[in-house]
Amino acid sequence: MKLLGIHHAAIICSDYAKSKSFYCDVLGLKVLAEHYREERNSYKLDLQLPDGSQIELFSFPNPPxxxxxxxxxxxxxxxxxxxxxxxxxxxxxxxxxxxxxxxxxxxxxxxxxxxxxxxxxxxxxxxx
The missing domain is CATH 3.10.180.10 (2,3-Dihydroxybiphenyl 1,2-Dioxygenase, domain 1)
Structure with a gap:
């Protein structure tokens, strides 16, 4: 068995709009999917880099x-x-x-x- 590479890194942010702007507008990552999870009052944003690797950006109320x-x-x-x-x-x-x-x-x-x-x-x- 061999690992093929890194699929994604997950990041929990404190200010979803600010972090979404940074990763999309400043770093230029492509939005693959964006979901609001009402039961958790949380967003999950799937972002892609040019090589296919991804960053998952999460928001949660009051993360430590x-x-x-x-x-x-x-x-x-x-x-x-x-x-x-x-x-x-x-x-x-x-x-x-x-x-x-x-x-x-x-x-x-x-x-x-x-x-x-x-x-x-x-x-x-x-x-x-």
Whole structure:
């Protein structure tokens, strides 16, 4: 048996409209499906990246805060592949997103940087 890849990452947001705008309008992810689950007072938004992988964006009333620093236990960050970290970082900054200084991976020599979503989830850009 072999794993074939990552199908999706699930994110619970605190402000659905703000996060939907960030992932759709700023990052440009494609909406596959959007469902309102009345019994849970919750949205589920299925978003797709160009390679077919997906992000599930959930909203719940009053979700508990979670430590999201890159050194906290649990998911460290979510990384996106890009052709040019520099150009994508400039694009994000032009959209009002703070981006850390670009670094070079000491093992691969590839450029990378970090930025955060509206709930401070650490996101990474990684050069392919």
């Amino acid at each position: 805060a979670r430590v999201s620093g890159p050194e906290a236990q649990g998911l460290r960050h979510l990384a996106f592949r890009v052709h040019s970290v520099e150009k994508y970082a400039q694009y994000l900054e032009g959209r009002g997103v703070e981006v850390e200084a670009i670094r070079v991976d000491e093992y691969t020599g590839k450029h990378f940087t970090f930025f955060k979503d509206p709930d401070d989830l650490p996101l990474e850009l990684y050069q392919v």
